[in-house]
Amino acid sequence: MSAPSNAVLAARSLTLGYGADPVVHGVDLEIDPGEFTVVVGPNGCGKSTLLKALGRVNRPMSGQVMLHGRDLRTRRTKAVARELALLPQSPVVPDGVTVRSLVERGRFAHHTLLRQWSPEDEQAIAEALDLTATADLAEVPLASLSGGQRQRAWVAMVLAQDTGVLLLDEPTTYLDIAHQYDLLQLFARLHRRGRTVVAVLHDLAQAARFATRLIMMDGGRVVADGAPHEVVTSDLVGEVFGLACDVVPDPRTGTPLVIPHEEPVAG
Amino acid sequence: MSRQTTLASRTQQAQPAPEAEYGPPPGVLVLRLGRVGALPIRHRSLTVWLLITAAVLGASAVTLTIGDLGISLTQLPSLLTGGGEATDRFVLSRLRGPRLLVGVGVGAALGVAGALFQAVTRNPLGSPDVIGLGAGAGAGASVAALIAPGAVPVPLGALLGAGIAIGLVTLSTGTGLRHPGRIIVAGIGVSAMAQAFTHFVVAFIARDEATSLATYLNGSLTARDWGHAGIIWGALLFCLPVLLYLAGPVRLGEMGDETSQTLGAPARTTRTVAVLMSVLLSAAAVSVAGPISFVALTAPQIARRMAGAGGPSLVLSAAVGALLIVCADLVVQRVPLGEGLPVGIVTMALGGIYLGHLLIREWRKGTL
Known part of the structure; x- marks a missing residue:
């Protein structure tokens, strides 16, 4: 064992x-x-x-x-x-958040107090949006998406976690x-x-x-x-x-x- | 020709220079700190912050210059460096200067305390004034100042009061601070109890000094001194490093414990630290200006709407809080009908309307 x-x-x-x-x-x-x-x-x-x-x-x-x-x-x-990333079953949708800002949150684990942005972040976010076909929805508020689109946005968030x-x-x-x-x-x-x-x-x-x-x-x-x-x-x-x-x-x-x-x- | 262009652009895409291709997204400015860091700031947040700060400065200038004892703005630089006329110096250093600084500090503290608590409870109603932190701190301060003056410093009394209030709320929900609806209902009860207690203390101890006691009942900025300014700005400075660390995790916390946890922010620790900071800032604000209502409730919501990004903004909430208090204080100092009232009455009148609006909205959404 x-x-x-x-x-x-x-x-x-x-x-x-x-x-x-x-x-x-x-x-x-x-x-x-x-x-x-x-x-x-x-x-x-x-x-x-x-x-x-x-x-x-x-x-x-x-x-x-x-x-x-x-x-x-x-x-x-x-x-x-x-x-390790986990896509929860029923995550809480934050008020007024857009698809892009949701996906950005997936990068939190890669940030430090002073470094909260890097080209790798942008690359990971772009790839996540691309893979989930949500790039066109990036600036749309999550609350106004259909169920399928919304779930893809959540998946994009955990993909950005890389x-x-x-x-x-x-x-x-x-x-x-x-x-x-x-x-x-x-x-x-x-x-x-x-x-x-x-x-x-x-x-x-x-x-x-x-x-x-x-x-x-x-x-x-x-x-x-x-x-x-x-x-x-x-x-x-x-x-x-x-x-x-x-x-x-x-x-x-x-x-x-x-x-x-x-x-x-x-x- | 057109075919060549297409090919050329294709080749470019095929071999991207990572740095060149993955710059900041549109509408975001990256503040580079040499090799150690890079902080993204949205243009809109920056613009909003500059506007609010300018408004705070403008309202401050009006506060200092208006009226019989007003200081002319041209005199200000020489007064600040120790020159100028004696009367003006007295007005600045004894009357209006400290009052203004206390007002700005209290507004910022309440704004941040509100933003933290609303994010932790994931509900705009879960703010320190609704759930009894402010009222608890007021009760604590009134006991420290009136029943046993000198035995316990007023700020410590306020801190204890706020601590007891949040303790009561946490215990009476049965589930700690996890369910916003329960926190709000329990908090309204605790808040009412604390207010009744303050009224009792005030009425019991000193019926004759009604005006000076306005501070403990409604919140007031009358006759503030540098000691008061030191307490509130000291508290803000003390909390600043923690707040820098907390901003990210608090934003993730809004998505629920599980999501926050898997994204890398420990949910329980974040909640505990955020509540502690909120208690500390509320208590500091109450100990220097009394329980000024509804700034902690409204400032974060106004900031959130102005920023338009979703998620709490501690910096903007602080700026909006400062602006609300400085403006409200200007009203009680200079507007005929409001003159002489405690500043808390003005914020209560405005905030009460907003609270009603929120209650109706949340009730329709089914969160209450």
Whole structure:
């Protein structure tokens, strides 16, 4: 267990929760560099809680989270933010903020008291706006954007942070299906460019299509961990989600696709 | 021809000189500090700041020059270097000079205290005057000055009062300072209690000295001296380095604890330090001028709208706060109807209207 590993992120007997009741029970997990890991599971299974702990937003009840082999708790918030970014599920929109000034905030971790601007900032901001196709919206107030545009602006903010690790907490919630795939394509592109991505997703088909590794959680524990076709099986989905289903290969990609047995009630 | 131009511009784009391509964005001036630093300043913020500062200077000049004892502006330089007529020197160094400096300092302190607290509570209503910091400091100051004069210095009394008020608010929300709505509701209660307490102390101790007690009830700048100016400017100078450090994290804090944390600003530490600074500045302001209402509420909001960038601006809030107080003080000194009133009455009248507007707006938004 204490053998040296080149894992980017590792959870060691991680127990998490709010108050007295743990939500996640003693999870061990290693995220290797260059993986696109997707965590799935039923509502309340602890997947978001786990992701937040990996992002140092939640303090573990016990156990540790290691980033590049060092305990997250022993490190300064700002230093961690240069290596790891997390897109929260429902961030607060500050009054009157424009897309550009939001994306600029992503650069905070790279600033010092006296150096709050550099050409690298501009480069990172320009690239983030470019990748998320929000450059044209730069001067538009966030509050007046559509849901899809707004989510892209938030993604641009965490991209400007320019970190090797990207954690995404249900990034596609509230978006229509076209925007969901838009965003997932973007994450896949970032992954191909060498970022380590860990995302929590609800949709099993999307998870299976984009992930290089799928982690399924239930009741605060990891119940399956592996390639998408190993994890998304009719047995496991039946057991974990309580949904009787067939799993067929996606006709386009060959990745597993869940076909529920439930049929609409006629009449 | 046109084809050549296109090709040429393409080649240029293909091999960019990073420094040349990634300059500051339009509308932003980068203040370069040699090799050690570079601070971005938006043109609009700079312009707004220059305008407000000019207005503060203008109002200050009027304050010094107007009326029977007015000093002519041409005399000012020689007076400041110790020359000039004895009467003018007396007016400047004893009457109007300290009063003006206290006013500017108090305005700046209240502006910053308000901006910090509103950012921490993520709500314009979460400002020191609404949630009882000012009233608490006033109660503390009145006890220190009236019940046991000399035993506890007035500024310390104000600080204790403000500390107790924020402590009560924190305890009675049940969730600390995390939920703006609860802070505001608890704060209004604490504020009312503190005001009632001050009235009790004032009425109990000294019924006859009603005018001199106006300071403790409404806030006043009458008969301020250099000691008062020293307290408020000392507090501002003491807080300045912390405020420089705090400006960035406070801005991120507005996006919620999780986001602020992942962007690199420790949310809880930021909140704690910002509240401490806010308590300190409010207490300093109250100890020299009494609980002047609504400047801490309105100044940051006016500054925010003028800056137009989103996010709090501590510098602009300080400037707007100073302008509000200097103007309000000019009204109570020179405008016939307002003459002789405590300055706090004027700010209360103006701020009360604004508070009503905010309450309605927040209620419509569903945040209350």
